[in-house]
Amino acid sequence: MPPVNILIVDDREENIIALDALLKRDDIRIFSTTSPNEALKIAWENHIAIALVDVQMPEMDGFELVEMLKSNPRTKDIMVIFVTAISKETKYAVKGLGTGAIDYLYKPLDPYITSAKVDSFVQLARIQAEIKKKNDELQNFSIVVKNSADIICSVDAQTLRIENINPAVESIMRFKPAELLGNNVVNLAVAEDQPAFRKKLGEIINDNLSFAVFEFRFERFDKKVIWVECRASYHNKIIFINISDISPQKSYQEQLIKSKEEAEYSKKVKETFFANMSHELRTPVNGIIGITSMLLKTNLDEQQRGMLDLLETSSKSLLGVINDVLDISKIEAGKFNIVRTENNVHDIIKSVFDLLKFRADESNIDFLLEIDHDVPQHLLIDALRLNQILMNLLSNAIKFTERGYVKLKVSVLQRHNDKVKLQYSVEDTGIGIPADRLANVFESFEQADADTESKYGGTGLGLAIVTKLVELKGGELSVSSEVGKGSTFSFINWHTIVNKPVEEVGPISSKALPSFHNIKVLVAEDNMVNQFMLSKILKDWQIEVDMVDNGRKALDKLATKHYDIILMDTHMPEMNGYEAARNIRVDFVEPKRSIPIISLSAASFGHEQQEALTAGMNDVLSKPFQPYQLHEKMSRLLLKRKDMLEI
Numbered sequence: 001m002p003p004v005n006i007l008i009v010d011d012r013e014e015n016i017i018a019l020d021a022l023l024k025r026d027d028i029r030i031f032s033t034t035s036p037n038e039a040l041k042i043a044w045e046n047h048i049a050i051a052l053v054d055v056q057m058p059e060m061d062g063f064e065l066v067e068m069l070k071s072n073p074r075t076k077d078i079m080v081i082f083v084t085a086i087s088k089e090t091k092y093a094v095k096g097l098g099t100g101a102i103d104y105l106y107k108p109l110d111p112y113i114t115s116a117k118v119d120s121f122v123q124l125a126r127i128q129a130e131i132k133k134k135n136d137e138l139q140n141f142s143i144v145v146k147n148s149a150d151i152i153c154s155v156d157a158q159t160l161r162i163e164n165i166n167p168a169v170e171s172i173m174r175f176k177p178a179e180l181l182g183n184n185v186v187n188l189a190v191a192e193d194q195p196a197f198r199k200k201l202g203e204i205i206n207d208n209l210s211f212a213v214f215e216f217r218f219e220r221f222d223k224k225v226i227w228v229e230c231r232a233s234y235h236n237k238i239i240f241i242n243i244s245d246i247s248p249q250k251s252y253q254e255q256l257i258k259s260k261e262e263a264e265y266s267k268k269v270k271e272t273f274f275a276n277m278s279h280e281l282r283t284p285v286n287g288i289i290g291i292t293s294m295l296l297k298t299n300l301d302e303q304q305r306g307m308l309d310l311l312e313t314s315s316k317s318l319l320g321v322i323n324d325v326l327d328i329s330k331i332e333a334g335k336f337n338i339v340r341t342e343n344n345v346h347d348i349i350k351s352v353f354d355l356l357k358f359r360a361d362e363s364n365i366d367f368l369l370e371i372d373h374d375v376p377q378h379l380l381i382d383a384l385r386l387n388q389i390l391m392n393l394l395s396n397a398i399k400f401t402e403r404g405y406v407k408l409k410v411s412v413l414q415r416h417n418d419k420v421k422l423q424y425s426v427e428d429t430g431i432g433i434p435a436d437r438l439a440n441v442f443e444s445f446e447q448a449d450a451d452t453e454s455k456y457g458g459t460g461l462g463l464a465i466v467t468k469l470v471e472l473k474g475g476e477l478s479v480s481s482e483v484g485k486g487s488t489f490s491f492i493n494w495h496t497i498v499n500k501p502v503e504e505v506g507p508i509s510s511k512a513l514p515s516f517h518n519i520k521v522l523v524a525e526d527n528m529v530n531q532f533m534l535s536k537i538l539k540d541w542q543i544e545v546d547m548v549d550n551g552r553k554a555l556d557k558l559a560t561k562h563y564d565i566i567l568m569d570t571h572m573p574e575m576n577g578y579e580a581a582r583n584i585r586v587d588f589v590e591p592k593r594s595i596p597i598i599s600l601s602a603a604s605f606g607h608e609q610q611e612a613l614t615a616g617m618n619d620v621l622s623k624p625f626q627p628y629q630l631h632e633k634m635s636r637l638l639l640k641r642k643d644m645l646e647i
Contacts, residue, residue, distance in 0.1 A: 001151075003026070003027050003028055003029040004027060004028055004029070004049045004050065004122050004125050004126065005029050005031065005046055005047055005048045005049055005050075006023065006028055006029070006030050006031070006048070006050045006051070006052065006118070006122075007030075007031045007032070007033075007039060007042055007046075007048045007050070007051040007052070007635070008020065008030060008031070008032040008033075008051075009033055009039040009044060009051065009052070009053045009054060009057075009065065010032075010034065010052075010054040010057075010063070010083065010575070011030075011035075011054060011056075011057040011058060011059075012034070012554060013034060015033045015054065015083075015107075017030075017053060018109070019083075019109075019114075020032060020117065020207070022109070022114055022377045023114075023115070027122070028122065030238070031046060031048070032526050035057050035059065036057055036060040036064070036065045037059065037060070039051075039053075039065060040065070040068060040069070040075075042076065043075045043078060044074060045074070045086055048075070048078050049078065049079065049080050049122075049128075049129070050078070050079045050080075050081065050118070050121050050122065050125055051069070051079070051080045051081070052081050052105070052118075053065055053066060053080055053081070053082055053083065053101075053531075054065065054083050054084065055082050055084040055096070055598075056084070056085070059256065062082055062084070062096075062216065062403075063095060063096065063099050066080050066096075066099045066100050066101060067099050067100070067548060068084075068161045069100070069190060069461050070099065070100040070135075076100075076484075077128070079102050079121055079124065079125060080099075080100055080102060080327055081102065081103045081105055081117065081118075081121065082096045082103075082104045082105070082122060083103050083105045083106075083107065083109070083199050084096075084104065084105075084106060084107065085106070085107035085108075086143075095254075095569035096211045102121075102162055103121075103595060105115060105117065106295070110275055115570040121321075129493060145166050146166055146167060148168055148209060148280075149171075149245045150172075150242050150243060151165065151166065151167055151168045151169045151172055151173070151241075151242070151243035151244075152166045152168070152242055152243075152453040153165040153166070153169075153180075153185065153240075153241050153243070154238050154239070154240050154241075155185045155201075155238065155239040155240075155241060156237070156238065156239075157205050157234065157237045157238060157239055157258055158237065159184070160184050160185055160186055160198070160201060160537070161182055161183065161184055161185070162180050162181055162182065162183055162184075162185050164180070164181075164423070165177045165181065165242050170227075172220075172228075172245050172355050173188070173218065173220050173221060174220045174221035174222050174598075175220075175221050178350075181570070184419055185201075185241070186198045186201070186592075188214050188219070189217065189219070189227055189529070190217045190218065190219050191219055192217075193216045193217050193307075196216070197216050197258050197346045200212070200214050201232070201239060204232050204234050204239060205234055205239070207589060208234055209232070209233070209234055210229070210233055210235070210328055210556045211230065211232075211233055211236065212231070212232045212233075213230070213231050213232075214229075214230050214232075215227060215229050215230070215246065216230065217227065217372070218243075223398065225520075226245055226247045227245075227246050227249075227250040228243050228245055228246060229243070229244045229246045230242070230243050231244075234632075236402055240527065242254065248511075274512060276359075282369060284527065284529065285315055285624060286530060286623035286624035286625070286629070287527060287529030287530045287532075287533055288311070288315045288529070289312065289315045289624050290529075290530070290533035290537075290624065291529065291532070291533055292308055292311050292312045292315060292576050293312070294536060295308050296308050296309075297568070301335070301582075307384070317387070325475070329466070329608070340380045340381055340382050340383070340496075341380065341381070341383070342379075342380055342498045343378070343379060343380075343381050343496075344378055345376070345377065345378070345381060345386075345398075345410075345422075346375070346377055348381075348383050348386055348387055348390075349369070349371060349390065349408070349410060350395065351367070351387075352390045352391055352408075353367070353369045353385055353394075353408060356391070356395065356398060357392050359395075359398050360372055360406060363398060363401070363402070363403075364403070365403060365404060365406060365485060366404070366405035366406070366407055367398075367405070367407075368406070368407040368408070368411040369407075369408050370407065370410070370530060371409075371410045372410065372411045374412050375410050375411070375412055375420075375422065376420055376495075376497045377461075378497070378498045379420070379495040379496065379497060379498060380493055380496040380497075382473065382497050384512060385469050385473065388466075388469060389424075389466050389469050389470065389491060390408070390424065390426075392466045393426040393489050394408060394426055394464060395405065395425075396426075396463065396489075397427075397430060397487070397489075398428075398485075399427035400430040400431050401428045401429055401430035401431075401486070402430070402431070403429070404428070404429025404430075404486070405427075405428070405429055405430075406428045406430075407425075407426070407427045407428075407646065408424070408426055409423075409424075410423070410424050410425075411423050411425075411428065413492065418496055418497045419494055419495070419496060419497070419569070420494070420495055420497055421492065421493070421494050421495075422492070422493060423487070423488070423490055423491070423492050424491045424492075424493075425488055425490045425491075426490075427486065427487075427488045427491045428486045428487055428488075429485065429486040430487060431483070432481045432482050432484055432485055432487055433479070433481040433482040433483070433487055434483055435481075438481060439481060453534070460502075466491075470491055470493070473511055474493065474494070475491055475492055475493035475494075476492045477489070477490070477491050477492075478490050478492075483525050487544065499574045509548070511630060513541065513627065513631045515541050515542040516541050516542055516543050516634070517550045518565050519543050519564045519638065520542065520543070520544045520545075520546070520561075520562065520563045521543050521545050521546075521563060521564065521565050521566070521567060521634075522545070522546050522548070522551070522557055522558060522561075522563040522565075522566045522567070523535070523536055523538070523545060523547050523548070523567045524548050524549070524550065524551060524564075524566065524567070524568045524569055524572065524580065525547065525549065525567070525569045525572075526549040526550060526555040526569060526571075526576065526599065528622075530569075530600075531547050534567065534600075535547060537630070543632070544577070546561070546563070549572065550572045550573050550574040550575055551568075551572055551574065551576055551577055551579055551580030551583075552574050552575040552576030552580070554566065554580050555575075555580060555583055555584070555587075558584065558588065558592060558595070559588075562592075563595060564595075564596075564638060564641070565595065565596045565597075565598065565634060565637060565638060566578060566584075566595060566597045566598070567598050567599050567600050567601065567630075568598065568599055568617065569600050569601065570582060570599055570600075570601040571601070576597060577601070577612070577615075577617075578611060578612065578613040578615040579615075581597050581599075581612070581615040581617050582614040582615050582616055584597070584616065584646070585615075585616035593634055594644070595641075596618045596619075596631075596637035596638065596640075597617045597618055597622070598615065598617065598618065598619050598621055598634070598637065599617045599619070600619075600621055600623060600625075601620060601622060601623065609622070617635050618637055619637065621633055
C-alpha cells in the first residue's frame with residue numbers, strides 16, 4: 001500500500017521539526033515548507049492527501065493559501081487541518097471551515113490529540129483514495145460497456161426483465177435501450193426459440209453458472225431474424241448477458257456446409273460415372289481379349305494368326321489406356337492403396353525389362369539394364385505399383401527415343417539397419433524436354449509440346465500416374481533433360497529388407513486346367529460376347545451351364561433348379577448383381593441360401609468390390625481375367641462348399 005502524502009506549512013522551522021518528529025512513521029511521507037508559495041508548488045507537483053497549515057504567516061496567511069488550494073481542481077480535494085495559536089473563538093473556526101478546512105489543531109500541540117487526529121485523517125485519505133480508484137474503474141467499465149459493439153445487459157433472475165442495456169442494442173436489434181428496459185429478455189428471441197431460451201436461462205440460475213455460451217435466433221425491430229451468440233454469467237440474483245450478432249458467421253457456415261454437400265455429391269457422381277465407365281469399357285474389352293485368346297488356340301494360317309496378334313496387342317493397349325484413366329480417378333478419390341509384401345526386387349525389374357525389350361528392339365535402340373551388386377534381392381515392396389512405375393517410365397523413354405539407348409539403372413544410395421534407399425534411374429537419348437515444360441509433363445493430360453501428341457500419341461497420363469504413385473509410396477521423383485540430347489527420370493524410395501522371398505505361383509496354362517465333374521453353374525451376364533466366352537470356357541471344363549442376362553432371371557432360375565455355384569455380373573438391367581445376391585441370402589432356404597457366388601465385375605474401385613462382398617458374394621474376379629484365375633476361385637469355393645455340406 002503506498003504511503004499517504006502530508007504537507008506541513010509553517011513559517012517557523014522549529015514548528016515543522018516538531019510536527020515531523022510527531023507524525024513520522026512508515027505509512028506517511030512528509031513534505032514541508034516555510035513558504036506558502038512553495039507549498040502551492042509542492043501541492044501541484046505531488047499528490048497531497050492532508051495539509052497541516054499554520055494560520056499566521058507573513059507572506060500569505062493560511063486562509064488565503066487554503067482558498068488558493070481549493071480553487072484549483074488539482075488540489076481541491078486536499079484535507080486541510082489548520083494549526084494555530086490564535087483565539088479559539090467561533091468566528092475564527094467558522095472562517096477556517098468556510099475556506100475548506102476540515103479541522104483545527106491548537107498550539108501548543110497535544111501530541112496524543114495531534115497523532116489521533118492525523119491518524120484518523122490518514123485512514124480517511126486511504127478510504128477516499130480507494131473510493132476514487134473504484135470510481136475510476138467503474139467509469140472505465142461504463143465506457144467499455146457503453147461503447148461495446150456487443151449488446152451487454154443485466155437481467156433480473158426472478159422476473160427475467162432487463163434492468164440495464166447498452167446502446168449497442170440499437171445498432172444490432174434496431175431497438176432504443178429505453179424501449180427494452182423492464183421487458184422480458186426472452187421476448188427478444190423468435191417465437192419458436194423462446195421456450196428453449198427460457199429453459200437455458202433457468203438452467204443458468206439453477207446451476208449457479210458463472211459462464212455459459214449458447215446460440216439462438218433473435219427478431220429485430222424490423223422483423224428481420226438474426227443469429228446471436230449469448231455469453232451469460234449468474235451472480236447475486238442477476239444474469240449478465242453479452243450478446244453478439246453471428247449472422248455472418250452462420251451464413252458462412254451454411255455456405256461451407258452447402259459447398260461440402262455439393263462437393264460430396266459431385267464426388268459421388270464422378271465415382272458413379274467412372275464405375276459405369278469402367279464396366280462399360282472393360283466388359284467389351286474383356287470379351288475381345290477372351291475371344292482373341294480362344295481363336296489363337298484354333299488352327300490358323302500365318303496371316304490369320306498375325307491379324308489376331310495385332311488384335312490382341314490393340315486390345316491390351318486399349319485396356320492400358322482405360323486403366324490409366326481409372327487409376328488417376330482412383331488416386332484423386334483417395335481410393336488407391338499401397339500394399340507392401342515380400343518380393344524379389346531383381347525379378348520384378350528383370351521382368352519389366354524383358355517385357356519391354358521387344359519394343360526397344362523394334363525401334364532399333366539399345367536397351368540396357370544395370371543393377372548394382374549391393375542392391376538387396378528381397379524387399380518389402382508393392383510389386384504391382386513398382387512394376388507400374390517402371391513400365392510407365394521405360395515405355396515413355398522408348399516412345400520418345402528414335403536412336404541411341406534407353407538404360408534402367410538401380411543403385412543403393414544409403415543403408416541403415418534393415419532399411420535401404422534405392423534409386424531407380426531411366427536414362428534415354430531421346431528428344432528431351434524444354435526447361436519451361438519440365439513441370440508440366442507431370443500433370444494429367446499434359447505433354448511436353450503441342451505437337452507431341454499428334455506425332456507420338458498417348459494420353460499424357462503416364463507420368464502423372466507415376467508422380468502420384470511415387471508420392472503414395474513416400475518416394476521422390478526428379479527429372480533432368482536437355483532438348484535433343486535426352487532425359488533422365490529418377491525415382492528414390494526407402495525399402496525394408498527381408499530375409500526370404502515370397503514363393504509365387506505362376507499362371508497355369510489353360511490346357512493344363514483340370515475338368516470339373518457333375519457341376520452345374522448359373523451365369524448372370526448381360527453382355528453377349530462375355531456370355532459366349534464364359535460359356536465356351538466353362539463347357540471346356542465339362543461344366544453344365546445355364547445363362548441369364550439379369551438378376552431377376554437368375555432368381556427365377558435358382559428357384560426351379562439346383563446349381564453348385566453362381567457367376568454373377570454386378571451391372572445388369574432390371575436387377576443388378578448386388579440386389580440379386582442379397583435376395584438369395586435372405587429369401588432362399590438352405591442349401592440354396594449359401595450357394596457360392598463369384599462376382600464377375602469390371603469395377604475397378606475398391607468400394608465396389610467391398611459392396612459385392614457386403615451384398616453376400618463370396619469372392620470377386622475383376623474383368624478382364626485369365627481362365628486360370630476363374631478356375632482357381634471356383635475350385636476353392638466348390639471344395640469349401642463340399643466340406644460344409646458333408647459336416
